[in-house]
Amino acid sequence: MKTDRIFRAVLYAGGAFVALLVLLAFLSLCHASWLSLKKFGIKFILSREWDPVNEKFGALPFIVGTFMTSIIALIISLPFSISIALLLGVYLREGFIKKVLTYATDLLAGIPSIIYGFWGLFFLVPLVRKLEMKLGVLPYGVGILTASIVLAIMIVPYTSSIAREVISMVPGDIIEAGFSLGATTREIIFGIILPYARSGIFAGILLAFGRAFGETMAVTMVIGNSNCMPKSIFCPANTMASVIANEFTEATKDIHLSSLIYIGLWLFLFTFAINLLGNLVIKKFRVEVKNE
Amino acid sequence: MGDKILKIENFYAGYGHTWVLRNINLEIPEKKLTAIMGPSGCGKSTLIRCINRIHELNPEAIYRGHIYLNGKDIYKMHPTIVRRKIGMVFQKPNPFPTMSVYENVIAGYILNGIKLKKEEKDKIVEDALKKAFLWNEVKDVLHRKGTFLSGGQQQRLCIARALAMKPEILLLDEPTSALDPKATSRIEELIVELKKTITIVMVTHNIAQAVRVSDYTAFIYLGELVEFGPTEKVFAAPERKETEEYLVGKFG
Amino acid sequence: MNSRNRVVKDNLFKLFVFLLAALSILPLFLIIFQTVRNGISAINPEFFYKLPKPPGESGGGILNSLVGSFMLVILATAFSVPIGTLTGIFIAEVRNSFTELLRTLVNILQGLPSIVIGILAYLWVVKPMGGFSAISGAVALAVMMLPVIIKTTEETVRLVPFTLREASFSLGATYTKTIIKIILPASARGILSGIIVGTSRIIGETAPLLFTAFGNPFVNLNPMKPTDALPLLIFNYAMSPYEEWHKIAWGASLVLIIVVLGLNLLLKMVGKRWETKF
Ligand SMILES: Nc1ncnc2c1ncn2[C@@H]1O[C@H](COP(=O)(O)OP(=O)(O)OP(=O)(O)O)[C@@H](O)[C@H]1O
Ligand SMILES: [Mg+2]
Numbered sequence: 001m002k003t004d005r006i007f008r009a010v011l012y013a014g015g016a017f018v019a020l021l022v023l024l025a026f027l028s029l030c031h032a033s034w035l036s037l038k039k040f041g042i043k044f045i046l047s048r049e050w051d052p053v054n055e056k057f058g059a060l061p062f063i064v065g066t067f068m069t070s071i072i073a074l075i076i077s078l079p080f081s082i083s084i085a086l087l088l089g090v091y092l093r094e095g096f097i098k099k100v101l102t103y104a105t106d107l108l109a110g111i112p113s114i115i116y117g118f119w120g121l122f123f124l125v126p127l128v129r130k131l132e133m134k135l136g137v138l139p140y141g142v143g144i145l146t147a148s149i150v151l152a153i154m155i156v157p158y159t160s161s162i163a164r165e166v167i168s169m170v171p172g173d174i175i176e177a178g179f180s181l182g183a184t185t186r187e188i189i190f191g192i193i194l195p196y197a198r199s200g201i202f203a204g205i206l207l208a209f210g211r212a213f214g215e216t217m218a219v220t221m222v223i224g225n226s227n228c229m230p231k232s233i234f235c236p237a238n239t240m241a242s243v244i245a246n247e248f249t250e251a252t253k254d255i256h257l258s259s260l261i262y263i264g265l266w267l268f269l270f271t272f273a274i275n276l277l278g279n280l281v282i283k284k285f286r287v288e289v290k291n292e
Numbered sequence: 293m294g295d296k297i298l299k300i301e302n303f304y305a306g307y308g309h310t311w312v313l314r315n316i317n318l319e320i321p322e323k324k325l326t327a328i329m330g331p332s333g334c335g336k337s338t339l340i341r342c343i344n345r346i347h348e349l350n351p352e353a354i355y356r357g358h359i360y361l362n363g364k365d366i367y368k369m370h371p372t373i374v375r376r377k378i379g380m381v382f383q384k385p386n387p388f389p390t391m392s393v394y395e396n397v398i399a400g401y402i403l404n405g406i407k408l409k410k411e412e413k414d415k416i417v418e419d420a421l422k423k424a425f426l427w428n429e430v431k432d433v434l435h436r437k438g439t440f441l442s443g444g445q446q447q448r449l450c451i452a453r454a455l456a457m458k459p460e461i462l463l464l465d466e467p468t469s470a471l472d473p474k475a476t477s478r479i480e481e482l483i484v485e486l487k488k489t490i491t492i493v494m495v496t497h498n499i500a501q502a503v504r505v506s507d508y509t510a511f512i513y514l515g516e517l518v519e520f521g522p523t524e525k526v527f528a529a530p531e532r533k534e535t536e537e538y539l540v541g542k543f544g
Numbered sequence: 545m546n547s548r549n550r551v552v553k554d555n556l557f558k559l560f561v562f563l564l565a566a567l568s569i570l571p572l573f574l575i576i577f578q579t580v581r582n583g584i585s586a587i588n589p590e591f592f593y594k595l596p597k598p599p600g601e602s603g604g605g606i607l608n609s610l611v612g613s614f615m616l617v618i619l620a621t622a623f624s625v626p627i628g629t630l631t632g633i634f635i636a637e638v639r640n641s642f643t644e645l646l647r648t649l650v651n652i653l654q655g656l657p658s659i660v661i662g663i664l665a666y667l668w669v670v671k672p673m674g675g676f677s678a679i680s681g682a683v684a685l686a687v688m689m690l691p692v693i694i695k696t697t698e699e700t701v702r703l704v705p706f707t708l709r710e711a712s713f714s715l716g717a718t719y720t721k722t723i724i725k726i727i728l729p730a731s732a733r734g735i736l737s738g739i740i741v742g743t744s745r746i747i748g749e750t751a752p753l754l755f756t757a758f759g760n761p762f763v764n765l766n767p768m769k770p771t772d773a774l775p776l777l778i779f780n781y782a783m784s785p786y787e788e789w790h791k792i793a794w795g796a797s798l799v800l801i802i803v804v805l806g807l808n809l810l811l812k813m814v815g816k817r818w819e820t821k822f
Contacts, residue, residue, distance in 0.1 A: 001372070007720040011638065014630030015646050018690065022649040025656070028667045083564035091558065104569040110804050111575065112748020114775040115797050118782045119575045122582075122790075153571045160568075184554035214657025216751035217779065241659045241751070248663075248755050264663045268656065275655035276648075346710055351639075376716030386707040390729035403717035403725055450711070457715060 026268065033262035035255055044262060050227045050243075052251070057259035059266065061229045065237040066270075068144050068230060069219060070212035073151035074159075074205060081156045081208075082201070085163035086189060109157035117221030120150040125222060137234045142224035145233045150218045155208040162207060162282070166200030167193055169289045200285040206278030214271050216241040240267045297322040297491050298343065298461060303357030305335070305342050307350065312338050313515050316357070320461075320508075325487040327506035327523065328495045331538060334512045336495045340463045343493065344378040345371040361460070376404070379454030380463040384470050385446035387438035387453070394434040396449055397421060400457040416456050424452035425482045444475025448482065455486075462486070464494040468501070480505055499539065503527060511535045579797050586795025596761060596777075599786040606796050608763045612678065612771035616757060617743055619682035619767065624689040624742065629735060631690075632697025633723065654691035661687050662752035670756055678764065678771040681757025688749060689742035696741065700734025701727060737814050744807040748800055750775040774800050 030037070036044065040057060047058025084105060092098040121142075128149075129141035170193050178188045194201075224236020225246050238246070240263050251257040298320040306312040312335040320326050328336050341347040342355060345366065359366050366374045387396045397417045401408055408416070417434070421427040426448040430441070438449055447467060454462055464483070468476040483505050486492060496502050502509055502523065509526040511519040513534045519526055530536045594605030635643050635650075665684035670676055704727050712722040728735075750773075753759075758770040759780060774796055781793035 001370070001718050001720075004719045007723070011630060011634040014627055015634040015638075015643065017627060018631045018653070018694070019642075019646055019649050021687070021690075022653055025653075025660075025664050028664060029660070032663075032667050077568075080564050080568035083561045084568060086561050087565045091561065101565065101569065104572055107805070107808065108569065108572050110744060110808060111572070112750075112775060112800060112804065114748060114750045114778050115575065115579070115800065118778060118793060118797055119578060121782060123574065123578060153568075156568050184550055186554040186557040187550070189557075210655055214655075214659065216657065216659040217775075221779075221783065241657055244659050244663070245751055245754055248666075249758075261663055261667075264660050268660050271655050271657055272652055275651065279651055344714060346713055349710065349713060371713075372716045372718055374716075375714055380710075380714040382707055382710060384707060386705070386711045388708060388711070388726055388730075390726075390732070399712075400715035400717075403712055403715055403721045405721065453711075453715070 029261060029265040029268055033258050033265050035258035036262040037258075037265075039255065040259070040262075044259075045266060048229050052247070052253070052256045055253065055255055057255070057262075059240065059259075059263050061227060062238050062240045062243050062263060063266070065144065065223070065230050066213060066239040066241070066267075068233070068237070069147045069151060069223070069239055070209055072144070072148035072233065073155060073212050074209055076148060076152035077156050077159060077208070078205070080152075081159035081204075082163055084156065084160035085167055086193075088160075089164045089167035090185065090189060090193065105157045105160060108153070109161075113154065113215060113218040114221075116150050116154055117218035120146060120218060120222040124149055132234055135234075137232070140224055140234065140236050142222050143234050143236045144223065144230055147219045147223040147237075147239070148233070150222055151212045151215060154215065154218060155212050158208040158211055159201075159204045162204030163197070163201045166197040166204065166285065169200070169286075170196045199281055199288075203278050203282035203285060206274055206281060210271050210274040210278060213274060214241055214267060216245050220245045240264075240270075295322040296320065297362060298493075299358075299360040299363075300343075301358040301360070303342065303355070303359060305338050305347060305353070305355040307352045307354065309354075311354070311515065313342075313512075316512075316517050318510060318517055318520060320491065320493060322491050323487065323489065324507040325483065325492040325494060325505055326508045326510060327502040328493065328510050328512065329497070329499070329502060329538075330512035332497075335515045336512055337465055339512065340380070340465055340493055340495055343461070344375050344380050344463055346375070346380065372404075376400070376457055377459055378461045378463060379457055379459035380465070381447070381450050381454055381467050383466045385443055385450050387441075387446050387449050389437065389439050391438060392435045393430050393438050393441070393449060396438040397452050397456050399453055420452040420456035423455050423486065424448045425478065425485075426452055442475070444471050444478055447471060447475070447479060451479075451482065451486075455490075459490070461491045461493065464492065466495050466497060469497065476501075499527075511538070513538070576801065579794060579801055582791070582794035583796075583798030586791045587798065591795055595763065596792065597788075599784070599789060602788050604792065606774070606777055606792065606799070608760060609772040609774045609777040609796065610799075611763050611765070612757065612760065612776075613747065613774040615678055615765070615767070615771060616682050616685055616753075616773055617747060619679065620685035620689055620746055621739060621743065623682060623686035624693055625739060628690050628693025628738075629697050632694045632735075633701055633727075635694065636698045636701035637723070650691050650694050653687070654695075656687075658684075658688060658749055658751040659754075662755055665752060665756045673768070676756060676758035676770040677768050678757055679767040681753045681771065681773065682767070684752035684756050685746040685749060688746050688752065692742040692745060693735070693738050696738025697731065697735050700731040700738075703734070704730045733814060737811055740807055740811045740814060744804050744811075747803060747807070748775050750779050754779075774803075 036057060045059050045063055048060040049056045049058045050061060088098060088101060124146050125141040128146045129139045132139040174192060175188060178192050219239050220242040223238060223242055225238055226236040227238055230237040244260050244264055248260055251260055296319040300316050300318040303316040304311050304314055330336050338347060343359060347353050347355060388399055391399060394417055397420050398413055418427060426445060429445060441449060468479050506523045509523045510517060518532045519530060519535045590603060591605045593607050595607055597604030635647055661684050665680050669680035669683050708726055709722060712726045753773055753776050757773055759776045760770045760772045764771045778793045778796045781789040
């Protein structure tokens with residue numbers, strides 16, 4: 001029928017629109033960063049100088065800052081998110097605590113990042129400053145560590161929800177087999193559940209990493225916005241996202257703006273690779289579980 | 293055997309690369325009830341789904357041959373026209389969950405974009421529900437969702453929905469297998485009444501049911517039609533060994 | 545093996561797990577507690593219908609950003625829902641290599657950092673238009689919302705039982721009518737919850753607005769002009785050196801948290817009320 005053909009065409013048009021949108025996103029970023037791309041090439045990500053006044057642009061400090069903050073955040077958050085996943089997936093069957101915990105992690109995921117940033121600025125920064133004074137380092141308060149802590153809090157819900165899904169996929173009979181051999185819950189967790197769920201949890205870590213990697217506002221507010229190469233975890237620094245947020249509207253020179261967009265292009269590529277890898281690993285895990 | 297409303301000729305159907313039905317030749321008499329029987333997986337559902345061209349909704353579906361409705365090849369007509377003339381009721385009751393009882397009955401008109409006046413609609417709904425033995429039970433809840441009814445009522449609602457389109461043939465695929473005995477006997481009474489005015493083709497696993505309601509019986513075995521004739525004859529004196537074994541196995 | 549030792553270890557580990565889990569939701573309570581404590585004093589009727597005051601003067605409200613956020617969400621929803629629903633149906637209905645690719649592309653879109661989306665909206669809308677505008681902010685937010693709408697639509701359409709489709713076709717309905725009159729109404733609840741999830745995702749987004757909607761100290765109803773938004777206001781006021789402005793920022797944060805909590809609650813209610821029984 002004619003209407004059916006038209007309707008199908010409309011469906012295809014919708015799909016094509018979204019596909020083009022993603023393609024166009026990539027092309028626009030390439031096009032807009034062309035000026036910088038031509039001038040600095042691939043060395044852009046290896047050069048440590050970012051000097052808008054003398055038109056020298058290298059993104060290494062921000063790339064290092066991004067990796068440092070997100071990796072530290074992952075390390076901090078991991079024990080917490082695994083604990084939540086174990087609690088929800090192994091220790092607690094139905095019940096009030098389980099409901100509260102589930103709801104709380106949902107909310108944690110739902111709170112806007114601007115509020116994390118604001119709260120971090122007024123609550124965490126003074127705490128970290130105190131710590132820094134005790135340790136005898138320069139008491140900035142803001143810096144990589146503070147940003148990492150805020151990020152860690154923000155990504156706990158992500159890792160834990162994936163870890164929980166993965167743990168729930170561990171077949172019940174092998175857990176029962178473990179118990180009937182007289183193993184304690186702890187031994188089951190370390191001997192059966194975690195080894196089984198390993199690759200799935202790894203996927204969760206990757207996806208959380210992807211999220212921490214691109215997070216902007218919460219980081220921008222507490223990282224101190226310094227364009228120097230970070231020398232320690234207490235240093236003020238910038239991530240790729242935060243330097244864009246800070247300088248974009250102030251960039252008056254074309255090459256400056258183009259370099260910021262070039263950073264955006266790298267951010268796009270990095271998060272793309274991380275997410276793709278995470279999705280692949282979790283897909284593979286699902287297939288493996290199904291085939292067993 | 294009376295007039296033949298539907299003729300199936302050299303018909304093959306299947307999925308992917310395998311034929312499930314092979315060389316089916318069958319003539320369905322008008323205003324009679326034809327039961328289709330056979331072991332599980334022999335292709336009964338596939339056959340009746342070919343009769344109203346629902347089979348081809350499956351992307352894997354393959355088919356070949358001819359089916360004539362009143363002498364016209366249904367595979368040369370537009371499928372929506374065929375389906376309007378040949379209604380179908382499925383194994384599990386499937387009223388539309390977002391529609392009221394009333395809307396469910398005239399769903400065929402809504403879905404075909406046929407505009408009706410309020411009185412016309414009321415009349416179609418009342419007639420169809422009466423024919424489906426459901427009017428008395430639902431006349432006060434016409435505007436509640438169809439999914440609130442009991443399983444047996446839902447199935448009769450689905451029958452009313454099919455009848456409202458005034459089809460020439462009604463296909464029933466194990467219409468009572470998801471229902472309890474009481475609901476089943478209500479549906480059987482209804483079917484016996486309906487076959488006075490409409491041609492019915494019904495798949496059933498229940499031999500007693502076939503004996504109770506059907507005029508003719510077709511027996512399919514491993515994708516082939518092995519026996520077809522008046523029900524009493526097929527049951528009392530089957531010509532083929534497969535039919536007999538099936539009947540004995542079932543009864544014994 | 546000493547079995548008493550094992551049991552002690554087991555219990556210690558359990559305690560440890562409970563402790564860590566409790567610790568990880570502590571920030572949630574701290575954030576809510578501190579936002580309420582600092583924000584509650586800023587909130588009075590004036591807060592909702594007055595404009596911000598210059599630094600040094602106390603009082604004032606956030607009307608400009610409330611109106612702005614409302615406008616941005618409405619526009620973004622209007623952009624993303626039609627196209628998102630269509631694409632969701634497409635992915636659920638059609639199975640070929642193109643939809644397979646499309647699914648990956650939607651995942652990419654969902655993983656895009658919000659700041660990158662901000663850059664894109666800047667390149668696509670702000671630059672051609674020659675200035676910041678509400679419409680460019682709405683485009684950025686729509687791009688963020690799109691994958692959420694697509695995915696929830698796809699999921700719910702897929703959940704609609706095949707038998708409903710068969711029933712509809714058996715009555716002689718065309719494909720178009722079956723989708724529009726049967727499948728879509730049966731998925732309405734799912735799509736609506738997708739819209740709510742999408743809204744709560746974009747209502748607090750700041751990064752994509754920094755160089756699109758930009759901010760505006762006055763109430764603006766013109767989509768072609770810059771506009772303020774709740775999260776933008778929080779950012780600007782929180783980073784300012786003025787005590788009074790911090791207070792306003794806390795008040796605005798409280799409003800934002802309440803909105804997000806409210807959307808969460810709404811989501812649960814929609815889940816109950818619109819449930820279609822199959
Ligand atoms: N969607 C499908 N894809 C592939 N093969 C199918 C499909 N549906 C049915 N088949 C196969 O076709 C054959 C006939 O199926 P059909 O449903 O027609 O049998 P049936 O006689 O109705 O069985 P039952 O009594 O169990 O309902 C079976 O062997 C089945 O495995
Ligand atoms: Mg069958």
